[in-house]
Amino acid sequence: MTILVTGATGTLGRHVVGRLLRDGHRVRALTRTPAAAADLPAGVEVAVGDLTEPETLAAALEGARAVHLIGATGHDHAPLRTGPQITAMAAGAGVRRITVLADGSEGGLTRAVRDSGLEWTFVWPIDYMANALGWADAIRATAEVREPYGARRTASADERDVADVIATVLTGGGHAGRRYVVTGPEALTPADKVAAIARATGRELRFTALTDDQARLQWRAEGWPEEGISFMLDMWATVPGSVAEVTPTVERILGRPPRSFDRWATDHADTFRAHARNQHPVKCDMRSTST
Numbered sequence: 001m002t003i004l005v006t007g008a009t010g011t012l013g014r015h016v017v018g019r020l021l022r023d024g025h026r027v028r029a030l031t032r033t034p035a036a037a038a039d040l041p042a043g044v045e046v047a048v049g050d051l052t053e054p055e056t057l058a059a060a061l062e063g064a065r066a067v068h069l070i071g072a073t074g075h076d077h078a079p080l081r082t083g084p085q086i087t088a089m090a091a092g093a094g095v096r097r098i099t100v101l102a103d104g105s106e107g108g109l110t111r112a113v114r115d116s117g118l119e120w121t122f123v124w125p126i127d128y129m130a131n132a133l134g135w136a137d138a139i140r141a142t143a144e145v146r147e148p149y150g151a152r153r154t155a156s157a158d159e160r161d162v163a164d165v166i167a168t169v170l171t172g173g174g175h176a177g178r179r180y181v182v183t184g185p186e187a188l189t190p191a192d193k194v195a196a197i198a199r200a201t202g203r204e205l206r207f208t209a210l211t212d213d214q215a216r217l218q219w220r221a222e223g224w225p226e227e228g229i230s231f232m233l234d235m236w237a238t239v240p241g242s243v244a245e246v247t248p249t250v251e252r253i254l255g256r257p258p259r260s261f262d263r264w265a266t267d268h269a270d271t272f273r274a275h276a277r278n279q280h281p282v283k284c285d286m287r288s289t290s291t
């Protein structure tokens with residue numbers, strides 16, 4: 001069967017595509033700009049479409065029997081408002097199963113998915129370990145990470161584990177009507193993660209916790225727009241305590257423990273070494289957001 005993967009050119013979606021291909025499935029990758037899909041593995045069919053303009057998705061959905069749908073788009077992770085149209089089109093095109101990357105809380109997307117008649121599963125990663133790639137420039141250049149909310153603990157998941165859960169749900173039975181929160185094996189502070197990167201790279205690294213005012217000054221000096229600065233500070237100020245709760249999802253769905261941040265840091269150590277070239281864009285980068 002053909003499986004349509006949205007977000008396929010992104011941090012998570014690339015792993016979903018890779019895992020499905022390795023398991024022998026036919027994969028169609030959605031992108032707004034084909035150039036973004038140029039480095040996807042051979043064998044992936046590329047479909048052009050925009051989730052915010054459902055009328056562009058007909059060809060992408062044609063012949064697909066399962067879909068992985070991202071529930072938010074844009075730098076500010078704005079919730080997808082076109083859920084009702086997309087799920088109706090998917091059902092009409094013969095799609096039977098859908099994984100939705102959303103927390104499944106009450107809202108338009110959740111209602112649309114529940115009412116769609118599709119075999120649906122919400123999969124929600126609290127936070128990707130790959131977000132730490134946003135520190136790579138600073139770590140390479142200054143051996144220091146400077147951020148506010150230094151005491152926050154997050155049960156970040158390795159994006160490869162999130163992808164494995166999604167691929168398993170898309171291709172196996174028994175997950176309809178479920179909501180899976182995917183985490184790593186432990187809740188870590190940013191300082192814990194920097195220490196793990198230091199161990200993995202053999203470099204001496206420092207984490208410095210900033211006050212909101214210090215963060216504001218730093219990000220202004222880096223050229224962030226006020227809107228982006230407020231978004232980040234508001235986000236961190238209002239993050240619920242549940243982001244530190246470790247879930248058994250990976251073990252239950254995949255039958256093995258989740259990868260640790262130490263493992264992730266070891267696998268990405270080269271990116272944080274002083275000689276490495278920047279290969280990864282800063283995540284949650286608001287600098288391109290217009291003011």
Ligand SMILES: NC(=O)c1ccc[n+]([C@@H]2O[C@H](COP(=O)([O-])OP(=O)(O)OC[C@H]3O[C@@H](n4cnc5c(N)ncnc54)[C@H](OP(=O)(O)O)[C@@H]3O)[C@@H](O)[C@H]2O)c1
Pocket residue numbers: 006007008009010011012013030031032033036037049050051052070071072073074077101124125126127128131283
């Ligand atoms: N970062 C986190 O910790 C975290 C945690 C929970 C959930 N999420 C969610 O996870 C999803 C994927 O994140 P990521 O970090 O893997 O993504 P990413 O690396 O930022 O890439 C974004 C992906 O979304 C696609 N996309 C964006 N807007 C689109 C639109 N209007 N129509 C079609 N495709 C669109 C992009 O495709 P093209 O550019 O090729 O069109 C790209 O594949 C996002 O929805 C994000 O909100 C992230």
